[in-house]
Amino acid sequence: MEGLSWISDEWIKFFEVSYDGIIIADGEGRIVYINPASERLEEVDKEYIVGRLASELEEEGIYEVSVTVKTLRERKPVSLMQYKGGKQLVITGIPIFEDDEIKWVYINERDVTELNKIKRDSEEVKAIAEKYKRQLEELQVREDEKSEMVTGSKVMEKTVSLLARIAPTDILVLLEGESGTGKDVHARWIHRHSLRKDKPFVKIDCGTLSETLLESELFGYTKGAFTGASNSGKKGLVEVADGGTLFLDEIGEMPLGLQVKLLRLIQDKVFIPVGSVEEKTVDIRIIAATNRNLKDMIRQGTFRQDLYYRLNVMPVRLPPLRERKEDIFYFIEFFMEKFNKKYGFHKTILNRAISRLCDYSWPGNIRELSNVMERLIVVVPRAAIDASDVETVLGREYRKGQGEDDFSRQTYDEAFEEFERYYLKGMIGVSSSNYELAEKTGLSASTLKRKLKKYKLRLRDRAKTEPKDQN
Numbered sequence: 001m002e003g004l005s006w007i008s009d010e011w012i013k014f015f016e017v018s019y020d021g022i023i024i025a026d027g028e029g030r031i032v033y034i035n036p037a038s039e040r041l042e043e044v045d046k047e048y049i050v051g052r053l054a055s056e057l058e059e060e061g062i063y064e065v066s067v068t069v070k071t072l073r074e075r076k077p078v079s080l081m082q083y084k085g086g087k088q089l090v091i092t093g094i095p096i097f098e099d100d101e102i103k104w105v106y107i108n109e110r111d112v113t114e115l116n117k118i119k120r121d122s123e124e125v126k127a128i129a130e131k132y133k134r135q136l137e138e139l140q141v142r143e144d145e146k147s148e149m150v151t152g153s154k155v156m157e158k159t160v161s162l163l164a165r166i167a168p169t170d171i172l173v174l175l176e177g178e179s180g181t182g183k184d185v186h187a188r189w190i191h192r193h194s195l196r197k198d199k200p201f202v203k204i205d206c207g208t209l210s211e212t213l214l215e216s217e218l219f220g221y222t223k224g225a226f227t228g229a230s231n232s233g234k235k236g237l238v239e240v241a242d243g244g245t246l247f248l249d250e251i252g253e254m255p256l257g258l259q260v261k262l263l264r265l266i267q268d269k270v271f272i273p274v275g276s277v278e279e280k281t282v283d284i285r286i287i288a289a290t291n292r293n294l295k296d297m298i299r300q301g302t303f304r305q306d307l308y309y310r311l312n313v314m315p316v317r318l319p320p321l322r323e324r325k326e327d328i329f330y331f332i333e334f335f336m337e338k339f340n341k342k343y344g345f346h347k348t349i350l351n352r353a354i355s356r357l358c359d360y361s362w363p364g365n366i367r368e369l370s371n372v373m374e375r376l377i378v379v380v381p382r383a384a385i386d387a388s389d390v391e392t393v394l395g396r397e398y399r400k401g402q403g404e405d406d407f408s409r410q411t412y413d414e415a416f417e418e419f420e421r422y423y424l425k426g427m428i429g430v431s432s433s434n435y436e437l438a439e440k441t442g443l444s445a446s447t448l449k450r451k452l453k454k455y456k457l458r459l460r461d462r463a464k465t466e467p468k469d470q471n
């Protein structure tokens with residue numbers, strides 16, 4: 001340690017206990033000091049190293065690349081990453097100048113294996129946490145779906161899985177269906193499952209306002225734009241929806257004069273507030289809904305063809321309830337739970353009451369079913385809703401609706417499945433065991449098991465919905 005005689009023994013003691021490797025070389029590259037940590041990290045012996053030229057040690061392969069040599073050559077701090085005996089070392093050489101000459105090279109070696117492992121571990125932990133977070137979110141979504149939207153039948157499952165695929169994209173969705181088929185519910189579902197879910201969902205019913213009012217509601221107005229306009233002007237719903245989703249309900253009712261402005265909004269995401277000359281740009285996703293046949297409207301000249309093609313990118317048809325009778329069971333279950341909770345009841349419904357509800361053609365679709373279920377829960381004074389209650393609540397509607405089944409849109413298989421489920425549900429109502437059910441239906445135990453599974457039916461549903469003495 002001759003070359004370092006100017007450094008006090010106290011300082012050397014610090015070097016000796018350092019966890020980092022420390023090497024000091026002179027201006028010619030001759031190693032004058034190596035601390036125990038460096039001996040350990042580099043797997044070398046100080047007796048062999050001290051007094052030797054770094055370039056020689058590099059030639060001998062003791063050092064794969066000598067940082068000392070590199071630092072002397074480049075005359076500036078140099079950092080390298082090297083692997084030695086399974087360790088990952090970051091080696092830094094710093095030249096120390098006297099006048100213009102390099103007097104010393106100070107080398108610091110740090111074992112980053114542990115550090116990198118900790119980093120990798122923490123990344124792994126982060127990835128696992130992300131995975132669980134995603135799983136939780138998916139569970140949450142499923143929970144939401146359960147509580148907000150019925151998705152029971154095969155048709156509905158297909159629709160929902162299509163919506164799940166398109167929800168995160170910005171594709172324009174056109175929901176088509178009769179009044180009460182769930183266009184609003186589905187539009188909100190798309191928004192909630194989109195990347196815009198934390199931004200506003202703004203609905204405008206194009207059928208309820210006059211052309212002038214609709215225009216100012218949609219696009220807003222500047223101050224003094226028309227008599228009675230607020231002095232400060234007003235933001236339109238299009239702007240309120242910025243970043244989120246604009247739901248244009250009853251798009252078929254949109255006045256022709258506004259259709260061209262809507263076309264511009266859809267195409268270029270620009271609009272002009274009433275009374276202004278300046279265009280404004282927004283970032284919105286548009287979902288439109290209609291219960292009218294837009295193609296017929298084009299023929300009648302009340303709907304623009306170019307707008308129709310802009311809107312018809314991803315049409316999603318929500319069939320009327322009479323075309324998906326299988327869904328009625330799921331809706332009944334859903335509304336029983338919903339309204340029992342709302343009114344604090346624990347009412348049940350008998351299978352024969354369910355049969356009556358299924359017989360009806362539901363011209364007002366799910367909205368009508370929802371209203372009827374709410375009325376039944378509230379007005380029936382007994383714990384179990386019976387067939388006669390349904391007939392009373394539906395009244396004349398029931399008799400009118402009976403026998404109006406429309407199978408014209410169903411294939412034979414679909415109609416058969418609908419009947420089979422209906423039949424089995426009825427037979428469950430009059431059987432007290434699987435054995436009895438098999439006997440009454442004449443089906444083998446295994447066929448019965450398979451069919452009950454297919455239609456998600458259970459014998460204990462009966463116990464839940466029908467008191468024993470009523471059978």
Ligand SMILES: Nc1ncnc2c1ncn2[C@@H]1O[C@H](COP(=O)(O)OP(=O)(O)OP(=O)(O)O)[C@@H](O)[C@H]1O
Nearest residue numbers: 148149150178179180181182183184185366367370
């Ligand atoms: N899949 C569903 N799950 C649960 N409730 C539903 C579903 N579809 C519709 N409903 C209920 O039925 C009623 C009517 O639904 P919604 O308002 O979405 O229909 P709509 O097609 O938009 O009707 P309109 O054309 O008259 O505006 C609402 O009370 C809604 O909660």
